[in-house]
Amino acid sequence: MSHETETRTDASIAKGLFLGDIREGHIFPFPGLKGEERETVRMILESIDRFMAPKEKEFRQFDHEGVQPSEYIEELKALGLFSLIIPPEYDGLGLSNSAYSRVLQQTSRYDASTSLTIGAHSSIGLKALLLFGSDAQKTKYLPRLATGEMIAAFCLTESGSGSDAASIKTRATKNGDGSFTLNGEKIWITNGGTAEFFTVFAATDSDAGKITAFIVERSFSGVSSGPKEDKMGIRASCTTTVRFDDVRVPAECVLGEEGKGFKVAMAVLNNGRTGLGGGCVGAMKRLIELSIAQATARKQFGKSISEFQLIKEKIGSMAAICFASESVVSVVGHLIDSGVEDFSVEAAMSKVFVSEALWQVADEALQISGGNGFMKEYPYERVVRDSRINRIFEGTNEILRLYVGLSGMKDAGDVLKDMAKSVSGIFNDPIKGFGVLSSYASKKIGQYTPIGRQALSQVHPALSQEAAMVEQGVAKLAQGVESVLRAHGKGIIGQQLLTKRLADSAIELFVNMCVLSRVTSMLNERGIGAVDTEVRIAKYLVHASHQKVSGYLKALNDNRDHDLCALADSVIGAGGYSWDVV
Numbered sequence: 001m002s003h004e005t006e007t008r009t010d011a012s013i014a015k016g017l018f019l020g021d022i023r024e025g026h027i028f029p030f031p032g033l034k035g036e037e038r039e040t041v042r043m044i045l046e047s048i049d050r051f052m053a054p055k056e057k058e059f060r061q062f063d064h065e066g067v068q069p070s071e072y073i074e075e076l077k078a079l080g081l082f083s084l085i086i087p088p089e090y091d092g093l094g095l096s097n098s099a100y101s102r103v104l105q106q107t108s109r110y111d112a113s114t115s116l117t118i119g120a121h122s123s124i125g126l127k128a129l130l131l132f133g134s135d136a137q138k139t140k141y142l143p144r145l146a147t148g149e150m151i152a153a154f155c156l157t158e159s160g161s162g163s164d165a166a167s168i169k170t171r172a173t174k175n176g177d178g179s180f181t182l183n184g185e186k187i188w189i190t191n192g193g194t195a196e197f198f199t200v201f202a203a204t205d206s207d208a209g210k211i212t213a214f215i216v217e218r219s220f221s222g223v224s225s226g227p228k229e230d231k232m233g234i235r236a237s238c239t240t241t242v243r244f245d246d247v248r249v250p251a252e253c254v255l256g257e258e259g260k261g262f263k264v265a266m267a268v269l270n271n272g273r274t275g276l277g278g279g280c281v282g283a284m285k286r287l288i289e290l291s292i293a294q295a296t297a298r299k300q301f302g303k304s305i306s307e308f309q310l311i312k313e314k315i316g317s318m319a320a321i322c323f324a325s326e327s328v329v330s331v332v333g334h335l336i337d338s339g340v341e342d343f344s345v346e347a348a349m350s351k352v353f354v355s356e357a358l359w360q361v362a363d364e365a366l367q368i369s370g371g372n373g374f375m376k377e378y379p380y381e382r383v384v385r386d387s388r389i390n391r392i393f394e395g396t397n398e399i400l401r402l403y404v405g406l407s408g409m410k411d412a413g414d415v416l417k418d419m420a421k422s423v424s425g426i427f428n429d430p431i432k433g434f435g436v437l438s439s440y441a442s443k444k445i446g447q448y449t450p451i452g453r454q455a456l457s458q459v460h461p462a463l464s465q466e467a468a469m470v471e472q473g474v475a476k477l478a479q480g481v482e483s484v485l486r487a488h489g490k491g492i493i494g495q496q497l498l499t500k501r502l503a504d505s506a507i508e509l510f511v512n513m514c515v516l517s518r519v520t521s522m523l524n525e526r527g528i529g530a531v532d533t534e535v536r537i538a539k540y541l542v543h544a545s546h547q548k549v550s551g552y553l554k555a556l557n558d559n560r561d562h563d564l565c566a567l568a569d570s571v572i573g574a575g576g577y578s579w580d581v582v
């Protein structure tokens with residue numbers, strides 16, 4: 001605890017990376033579920049296994065028909081799966097974010113649509129009520145949400161407003177008695193057809209702001225939902241439009257402060273990311289088991305295909321990125337549970353990393369199965385279809401990358417501003433500004449390291465080489481951030497490709513830190529020799545990241561971005577691909 005940021009609850013680890021600052025306090029020692037909660041989670045996992053493991057055929061049928069029968073939903077309710085994060089005083093199980101994420105991992109081993117039904121209810125549908133609701137609102141609704149008597153849905157997206165969530169057109173007009181009249185239509189709402197409780201975001205143009213969050217009950221006159229969407233994946237989950245025609249919403253249904261609805265929406269999405277993350281990890285674990293069974297059973301050229309290096313490469317990297325995903329999701333869950341205020345960048349990083357890890361694992365698992373993988377009789381094609389959505393919803397990965405990069409650079413820009421008194425001084429005067437951030441970074445590293453290099457001071461010595469690689473990556477990232485900010489200043493907003501490279505570098509480094517923490521804890525608990533495979537995973541991941549980060553940062557100054565964008569403009573202008581060989 002040598003540094004003030006380690007005890008502050010508002011210092012973001014991820015944002016620190018952009019200014020060369022390694023804040024390891026919240027990552028080491030590696031967090032895990034403890035005591036009574038661990039036992040509770042074990043019991044829940046066992047009951048999920050008992051309930052879901054025998055249902056493989058039914059899940060395939062639900063997917064085929066695109067529906068979860070109401071009897072099945074009733075069984076989920078009876079298992080208590082709608083009560084997971086609701087506090088015990090409102091009849092819920094009161095699980096922490098970390099424990100909840102672990103539970104969704106288990107349901108996702110068997111069926112992604114089930115996880116989505118539970119996740120849309122807990123992670124986003126009722127989360128605003130938990131985070132921003134008044135005591136009266138909580139007392140009124142949470143017990144009914146815990147039993148599943150009311151299923152919850154989160155209504156933000158509209159046909160004209162997806163990533164640009166602030167542009168919603170659903171309107172809530174304030175009446176003389178303080179109530180609101182709600183008009184508009186939301187699209188692609190998970191649980192839209194089954195929910196009784198909706199968290200709805202609407203434009204309210206008040207002095208305080210332009211968007212307000214509301215609790216809307218299905219029983220309010222004028223609420224309706226459309227038919228189920230016919231989807232590529234997570235087909236059994238219920239996705240519909242939800243319409244509000246002159247719905248009178250009482251004043252006491254305002255959720256949080258009037259005009260502060262955008263903040264509510266973002267807080268819900270940030271807080272809910274570990275649910276999606278846990279789900280992705282569970283699906284990966286199942287795919288790895290299936291792939292191992294397939295690769296050992298399948299013989300070609302007189303051998304099990306698991307003996308071929310190209311198959312080992314797939315299985316090894318599937319296990320490594322699953323381990324990395326589980327590590328980063330655990331750290332983000334812990335950040336939320338331990339009251340860290342500023343975790344939104346870490347949460348966004350985990351969503352991007354884990355959703356892409358699952359996509360890779362699902363694709364490779366299908367490939368290992370060859371032609372079988374393509375057949376509906378096998379589980380892979382469904383998992384590939386089910387996995388794809390994770391890169392789109394709860395914030396697309398493009399938007400989240402921009403959020404990661406720009407948030408990190410904003411903090412770095414603020415540091416530059418503080419140090420040079422004037423941002424324009426830094427941005428306009430290359431000589432004056434040169435090296436400020438990197439010398440700030442080395443000064444910071446110096447503060448951590450009375451004996452020299454070890455900014456990642458708590459990493460086990462068996463991984464000191466990897467710690468050094470991460471430290472070097474962080475220092476280089478800070479240099480990259482500085483050079484980009486000096487070159488573009490506020491114009492960085494339009495430099496999406498540069499922002500993406502910085503974001504991707506920071507994501508790799510943050511994930512590396514989570515993995516190093518986890519394997520360090522294992523080494524400390526079990527000793528060298530007992531965790532050889534985990535040490536290998538850490539070494540493999542950090543070396544792979546090191547190469548990727550070097551490539552991203554090199555390309556900040558050495559790229560063909562201009563050509564690529566000009567090419568895109570010309571193809572877009574032509575309206576298509578205008579070449580042929582005939």
Ligand SMILES: Cc1cc2nc3c(=O)[nH]c(=O)nc-3n(C[C@H](O)[C@H](O)[C@H](O)COP(=O)(O)OP(=O)(O)OC[C@H]3O[C@@H](n4cnc5c(N)ncnc54)[C@H](O)[C@@H]3O)c2cc1C
Pocket residue numbers: 120153154155156157161162163164187188189190191231239389392393394395396397398399496
């Ligand atoms: C199955 C399913 C379930 C869903 N469940 C819910 C739910 O329960 N509640 C809810 O409110 N919503 C839900 N959604 C909506 C979902 O959150 C949105 O689809 C998502 O936010 C993206 O919005 P969009 O589809 O309009 O894409 P768009 O915003 O139109 O984006 C299209 C593409 O452009 C990219 N893009 C957009 N802006 C930029 C930019 N500035 N720079 C670079 N690239 C950009 C995007 O990344 C994306 O690749 C669900 C969607 C689906 C498909």
